[in-house]
Amino acid sequence: MQSKKKRIVVGLSGGVDSAISAYLLKEQGHEVVGLFMRNWDSLLNNELNNPTDYICPQEQDYADAQKVAQELGIELYRKDFVKEYWDYVFKHFIDEFKASRTPNPDIFCNKYIKFSAFLDYALKELNADYIAMGHYAQVRFDESTKEYQLLKGSDVNKDQSYFLSQLNQDQLKYTIFPIGQLTKPEVRDIAKKLNLAVATKKDSTGICFIGERNFKDFLTNYIPAKPGKTVDIKTKEVIGDHYGVYYYTIGQRKGLNLSGFKNPYFVVDKDVAANILYVANENENGWLMHNNCEVNQINWIAKDKPTNLNCFAKFRYRQPDIPVRITFVSDDEIKVETLKSVRAITLGQEAVFYLNDVCLGSGTITKVY
Known part of the structure; x- marks a missing residue:
């Protein structure tokens, strides 16, 4: 200015x-x-x-x-x-x-x-x-x-x-x-x-x-409740009921309507078609660890996009910068490889990319594996 x-x-x-x-x-x-x-x-x-x-x-x-x-x-x-x-x-x-x-x-x-x-x-x-x-x-x-x-x-x-x-x-x-x-x-x-x-x-x-x-109460004004079963992803046993898979997010621990267990559970997956909420015991942390994801709806702040780049990423707000390798598959799609395992990379959230203190841009997470 x-x-x-x-x-x-x-x-x-x-x-x-x-x-x-x-x-x-x-x-x-x-x-x-x-x-x-x-x-x-x-x-x-x-x-x-x-x-x-x-x-x-x-x-x-x-x-x-x-x-x-x-x-x-x-x-x-x-x-x-x-x-x-x-x-x-x-x-x-x-x-x-x-x-x-x-x-x-x-x-x-x-x-x-x-x-x-x-x-x-x-x-x-x-x-x-x-x-x-x-x-x-x-x-x-x-x-x-x-x-x-x-x-x-x-x-x-x-x-x-x-x-x-x-x-x-x-x-x-x-x-x-x-x-x-x-x-x-x-x-x-x-x-x-x-x-x-x-x-x-x-x-x-x-x-x-x-x-x-x-x-949850706010969302019910726009997405009607659809109760279903909560399943332990490791044992495949039904351990509770949920209000609707839409209301839960990957990694969520509170508000799962589960009690009486020695260790808390957290959400690891959702099957919308079958209306099943999958959870894992906190000792089964591996269900939430990821090394790769795909990102689209890319906004790259600089005019020129690199073919590939070593930089840093945040997959949620206030997360520490995570070293990643990104590869542009097209102008609107990036493959992201994390250099260490990351917990609960979540579909629909933004992957935001940085080089030192410069924000390079971001995109929406569409696949995690």
């Missing part, structure tokens, strides 16, 4: 990270405005059986965003992307669960909502030069390649490059992450010194823009 004054639209979520992002940009002398996006409607989406007296968490966040805007002296806009979120994020989320895969909606929310629908609106309707978000990540322009790079955030405990791995050159070109070089405690300290209302507000958790829910 050039040093001269720019008009920057900040995604003001009502949290402390976006608040400090707006503050830092304003301190740098830029013209800063906030934009609050509303992406979920519990009533419209038939989520609530008893809507009386329900207070939408997003409305509470909007009230906090209004407080922040007032405290910082910036203008705040509001825009609904409910339809876009349903069409491009949530429908895919449900379809993947119906196929017995485990998707990551935060990644697609970033790809299609925050850095697409939001970006388009900010550029075209609010005359923005850039947008800014409160993610712990960084953007760098590489003079040698004349391309933008996505880098990990300086705070290794909060780095969110994993969730941004589906962004492309055009999106990174207009994006700023003001807190990417800060740690979470540093962000909190700034907010406390400013006496912002959100200085000690709890970080948001749960599904992107939907928030914390009882996950």
Whole structure:
């Protein structure tokens, strides 16, 4: 970003990270405005059986965003992307669960909502030069390649490059992450010194823009329960019942409705056609260890893809970097060989690739072996 004054639209979520992002940009002398996006409607989406007296968490966040805007002296806009979120994020989320895969909606929310629908609106309707978000990540322009790079955030405990791995050159070109070089405690300290209302507000958790829910109960609104048998994969014995294989993920240990066993069980496989949930005793860890996987729906951030490459991968958020060898089978398919066995690589999740602190891109895991 050039040093001269720019008009920057900040995604003001009502949290402390976006608040400090707006503050830092304003301190740098830029013209800063906030934009609050509303992406979920519990009533419209038939989520609530008893809507009386329900207070939408997003409305509470909007009230906090209004407080922040007032405290910082910036203008705040509001825009609904409910339809876009349903069409491009949530429908895919449900379809993947119906196929017995485990998707990551935060990644697609970033790809299609925050850095697409939001970006388009900010550029075209609010005359923005850039947008800014409160993610712990960084953007760098590489003079040698004349391309933008996505880098990990300086705070290794909060780095969110994993969730941004589906962004492309055009999106990174207009994006700023003001807190990417800060740690979470540093962000909190700034907010406390400013006496912002959100200085000690709890970080948001749960599904992107939907928030914390009882996950199984939430899914039953969209995928009806289909009880079946839980089977020990080693002995082939039926040891319990499940609510529906869609509701469980590989490696899951809690909420299996199994009790009275000396050692806990965890999910190792699902047979959708037969409606069987396969589990293994925790002493049978080998059922979850994998060395290879296939990945498609590839987003490679650099323009040129390598034929093959030794790099690192994360198969879930906050997982340590795992050394891998990747081979491009086609522009949209990668074979991944891990240099050590990895536990619970899960269909539908993202494999995100790195070279040192640079995020190279990602794709969806389609086969594990």
